[in-house]
Amino acid sequence: MLETMSHNSAGKQEVVAFKLAEQDFCIDINLVREIRGWAPTTVLPHAPSYVKGVINLRGSVVTVVDLSQRLGFGPSDPSQRHVVIIAFHEGRIVGLLADLVSDIVTIDDQNIQAVPDIASDPSREFITGMITFDDGRILRKIDLAQLLPAPQLASA
Amino acid sequence: MPDMDQFLEMFFVECDELLESLATGLREMETPEHEKETVHSVFRAVHSMKGAAAAFGLSDLVTFAHRFETVLDLLRSDRLVADEDVMTVLHRSSDLLADLVSAARQSRGADQARITDLLDELDRLIGDEDDDGDGSDLAIEFVPLTLDFAPLDDSPATTTYKIIMVPDPELYRTGNDPAALITALAQLGDASVTLNAGNVPKLSIWSQEEARLKWEVDLNTAAPLADIHQIFEFVVDCCQLEITQQVDETPHIATPDIAEQPKNATLSMPDADVVPQNVEHGRKADTPPGATTGHVAQSAGQAATIRVSLDRVDRLMNMIGELVIKEAMLYQVVETAGFTEEPDVVTALEGIRQLAGDIQESVMSIRAQPLKLVFQRMHRILREAAEATGKKVRLETIGENTEVDKTMIERLIDPLTHMIRNSIDHGLEDALTRQRRGKSMEGTITLSAAHRSGRVQIEVSDDGGGINRERVRQIAEERGLIAQGTTLSPNEVDSLLFLPGFSSKEEVSALSGRGVGLDVVRREIMSLGGRVMIQSKEGQGTTFSIALPLTLAVLEGMLIQLRDQTMVLPITAVQETLRPTSATLHGIGKHGRVLSNRGELIPIIDLACAFGLRDTPAELDGGVLIVVETDTHKRAALHVDGIFDQRQVVIKSLEENYGRVPGVSAATILGDGKIALIIDPEEIVLSSLSEHSRSAMAFAANG
Numbered sequence: 107m108l109e110t111m112s113h114n115s116a117g118k119q120e121v122v123a124f125k126l127a128e129q130d131f132c133i134d135i136n137l138v139r140e141i142r143g144w145a146p147t148t149v150l151p152h153a154p155s156y157v158k159g160v161i162n163l164r165g166s167v168v169t170v171v172d173l174s175q176r177l178g179f180g181p182s183d184p185s186q187r188h189v190v191i192i193a194f195h196e197g198r199i200v201g202l203l204a205d206l207v208s209d210i211v212t213i214d215d216q217n218i219q220a221v222p223d224i225a226s227d228p229s230r231e232f233i234t235g236m237i238t239f240d241d242g243r244i245l246r247k248i249d250l251a252q253l254l255p256a257p258q259l260a261s262a
Numbered sequence: 263m264p265d266m267d268q269f270l271e272m273f274f275v276e277c278d279e280l281l282e283s284l285a286t287g288l289r290e291m292e293t294p295e296h297e298k299e300t301v302h303s304v305f306r307a308v309h310s311m312k313g314a315a316a317a318f319g320l321s322d323l324v325t326f327a328h329r330f331e332t333v334l335d336l337l338r339s340d341r342l343v344a345d346e347d348v349m350t351v352l353h354r355s356s357d358l359l360a361d362l363v364s365a366a367r368q369s370r371g372a373d374q375a376r377i378t379d380l381l382d383e384l385d386r387l388i389g390d391e392d393d394d395g396d397g398s399d400l401a402i403e404f405v406p407l408t409l410d411f412a413p414l415d416d417s418p419a420t421t422t423y424k425i426i427m428v429p430d431p432e433l434y435r436t437g438n439d440p441a442a443l444i445t446a447l448a449q450l451g452d453a454s455v456t457l458n459a460g461n462v463p464k465l466s467i468w469s470q471e472e473a474r475l476k477w478e479v480d481l482n483t484a485a486p487l488a489d490i491h492q493i494f495e496f497v498v499d500c501c502q503l504e505i506t507q508q509v510d511e512t513p514h515i516a517t518p519d520i521a522e523q524p525k526n527a528t529l530s531m532p533d534a535d536v537v538p539q540n541v542e543h544g545r546k547a548d549t550p551p552g553a554t555t556g557h558v559a560q561s562a563g564q565a566a567t568i569r570v571s572l573d574r575v576d577r578l579m580n581m582i583g584e585l586v587i588k589e590a591m592l593y594q595v596v597e598t599a600g601f602t603e604e605p606d607v608v609t610a611l612e613g614i615r616q617l618a619g620d621i622q623e624s625v626m627s628i629r630a631q632p633l634k635l636v637f638q639r640m641h642r643i644l645r646e647a648a649e650a651t652g653k654k655v656r657l658e659t660i661g662e663n664t665e666v667d668k669t670m671i672e673r674l675i676d677p678l679t680h681m682i683r684n685s686i687d688h689g690l691e692d693a694l695t696r697q698r699r700g701k702s703m704e705g706t707i708t709l710s711a712a713h714r715s716g717r718v719q720i721e722v723s724d725d726g727g728g729i730n731r732e733r734v735r736q737i738a739e740e741r742g743l744i745a746q747g748t749t750l751s752p753n754e755v756d757s758l759l760f761l762p763g764f765s766s767k768e769e770v771s772a773l774s775g776r777g778v779g780l781d782v783v784r785r786e787i788m789s790l791g792g793r794v795m796i797q798s799k800e801g802q803g804t805t806f807s808i809a810l811p812l813t814l815a816v817l818e819g820m821l822i823q824l825r826d827q828t829m830v831l832p833i834t835a836v837q838e839t840l841r842p843t844s845a846t847l848h849g850i851g852k853h854g855r856v857l858s859n860r861g862e863l864i865p866i867i868d869l870a871c872a873f874g875l876r877d878t879p880a881e882l883d884g885g886v887l888i889v890v891e892t893d894t895h896k897r898a899a900l901h902v903d904g905i906f907d908q909r910q911v912v913i914k915s916l917e918e919n920y921g922r923v924p925g926v927s928a929a930t931i932l933g934d935g936k937i938a939l940i941i942d943p944e945e946i947v948l949s950s951l952s953e954h955s956r957s958a959m960a961f962a963a964n965g
Contacts, residue, residue, distance in 0.1 A: 146936075148827065148937040148938065148939065150920070150923055150926075150939070151873035151874050151924070151925065152873070152924050152925075160916070160929065160937050162935050162936065164584075165580065165931065166914070166919065167914050167915070167919055167929045167937055168919055169919055169920040198920075199919050200919065
């Protein structure tokens with residue numbers, strides 16, 4: 107697993123790291139509410155392909171986004187071992203479907219690099235930064251705002 | 263200052279209630295059999311508002327309320343007769359007062375010209391009469407808001423009263439001034455005032471927590487006892503008051519002294535001969551009028567009510583929803599475990615189910631509010647609309663105590679406003695035409711509400727000329743809403759009024775006919791889960807009926823199967839369900855199919871296709887057809903794989919965390935904890951049929 111870096115709070119942030127198609131990603135821990143096992147969803151008609159459907163989170167209707175499909179790895183075929191990361195973003199709750207959650211890591215802001223210019227990969231627009239570690243591993247930081255479907259306003 | 267905002271907000275809430283009782287009172291005053299008490303209550307409403315407004319420095323409001331109050335005072339003392347002219351001014355004043363309150367609420371300036379106009383009108387009514395009572399009223403800067411008062415009895419002729427007043431520290435603390443009270447008393451008649459300072463202790467042992475001064479007033483007055491009580495109405499809770507009538511052995515009224523834990527009342531040592539005027543001013547500002555509302559609630563004989571924020575009730579409602587879901591889940595678990603044969607288990611489960619249902623109903627009844635709140639506003643709308651069109655109109659309301667959900671109350675105001683205006687502008691004929699047709703010059707609009715089989719029915723009817731179907735048809739053809747020469751039944755012609763872009767008046771009037779038509783009304787009602795219908799009789803009038811669900815929180819639904827998904831279809835839309843047989847099915851082209859049902863041809867919609875769960879419509883030999891009717895009388899048969907239950911479901915918003923899904927109105931949680939989508943049949947039907955010409959299709963389908 108990824109080793110935790112030093113624990114000084116200045117210039118540091120904590121992230122939840124997870125795996126998706128053999129790559130390591132992470133999101134800001136402050137956005138994460140809880141992590142649940144996969145359970146079958148209710149399919150939403152006319153939804154984008156990366157929206158897996160909705161689940162019942164203690165009485166709230168929560169959308170589950172298939173990260174694998176969203177980042178261009180192709181649709182995942184979720185099993186009991188898959189996880190749903192429940193995140194809270196701008197007043198909306200969303201579930202992110204990932205292969206597994208690997209760790210909670212404290213990262214140094216200095217270690218965050220811009221994403222290299224790799225022209226047309228769909229994942230590019232969702233990744234805000236790359237975090238490098240001394241042992242050569244890399245975490246890709248995901249931007250929730252880009253990832254989620256824009257709230258559709260009620261049409262007339 | 264956040265505290266002040268809070269009190270200001272409280273003030274506005276109180277104002278709304280006072281305005282409401284003011285409007286009700288004024289209308290009651292128009293009836294010949296109204297009681298004197300009505301005038302009193304109207305007066306008190308304006309008076310209370312004035313007092314509180316003064317506390318917040320809302321000068322426009324105070325000035326106007328004061329003049330208004332003066333006129334009411336004349337009425338109260340029979341120095342002015344409430345004829346039609348006077349009542350019109352009073353109604354307009356009450357409207358303006360409401361506007362001033364809302365202007366203050368939004369911190370914007372008021373319409374000065376209108377204020378001046380009405381002030382002049384009021385002055386005209388006041389005439390030469392003395393502007394009495396204002397000295398005392400304005401002196402009381404800090405009057406707590408009180409809403410209900412015990413009925414007061416009037417007594418005639420000159421009487422001598424002995425009034426003994428011993429203020430509690432609370433009275434000083436709330437900024438009331440005994441001097442003002444005594445001055446007010448003196449204005450009622452001959453008063454001789456004695457101050458009894460015998461109880462005041464030596465300075466060494468004096469405490470500011472105790473108020474020991476006692477006033478005795480001998481008052482000889484022609485004013486009724488009620489007037490004396492009126493003076494004390496804001497302080498009865500915080501002073502010991504004894505009013506005795508001296509002549510005969512009549513009522514000895516002692517107001518109970520409600521013990522209050524005395525806090526830091528600041529009262530400097532009173533001088534025996536001087537009336538203390540020295541309530542510290544800083545203290546005054548710190549003690550808000552709200553601080554005394556607690557006493558009001560305590561005073562005897564009042565209905566025990568509390569004001570709870572809607573948020574809390576909503577939270578409770580949510581949790582009840584959860585409870586209902588959990589109960590269903592529990593039942594399912596017990597059923598799977600095979601315990602349903604055990605009588606004990608079944609009884610216990612039934613008990614829980616019933617309890618959950620009862621709780622749900624009680625919480626819903628907390629949210630329920632009488633439609634009176636909406637209907638009352640309509641009086642004003644009607645008045646204004648009648649004025650603008652120059653027609654004489656009367657509004658009759660029936661069943662205003664019918665209760666509906668709070669959210670619905672708010673959202674009904676706009677559609678009803680629109681419909682009333684529409685009825686006045688388009689429905690009612692002008693006075694001359696009415697006379698020619700042998701009707702009374704004054705038109706009548708009836709607003710009625712009633713509970714009808716689990717729904718609330720609201721009707722707006724006028725006794726006007728009815729819908730001119732020829733004209734409606736012509737306009738619809740001109741605007742290209744229907745094809746030339748389409749065969750339409752009278753009902754269908756009436757429904758054309760609800761089409762977007764339909765506005766039958768050639769000239770745009772001040773009221774309606776600006777392109778925002780009845781379609782807006784229809785859409786708003788639909789978004790509340792209701793439907794609008796229209797009935798019209800040539801020469802006799804038009805009736806719009808709105809049918810609304812009782813609540814927005816639960817809905818009776820039919821659980822249907824679409825491939826592996828369960829969905830809910832609101833039962834209100836369902837007309838009938840049937841198994842398709844080849845004899846009743848007819849194909850049109852490759853995919854089009856219609857159901858022939860009692861001589862009608864109804865288009866069939868494959869729901870799974872409509873939701874993108876299937877690419878091509880399934881064969882019809884399996885599954886069930888559900889015939890639904892939309893609000894515009896368009897019918898369609900929805901083809902589903904199966905129907906397996908009918909039950910109440912709790913409505914959950916889908917838009918909160920995701921967004922709108924076409925054809926889906928909301929979501930719900932089933933007994934197994936899974937989410938099911940609630941279908942919006944209206945949208946499904948409209949979007950599935952929209953390839954055809956919009957209006958022609960439905961009418962063709964309807965035969």
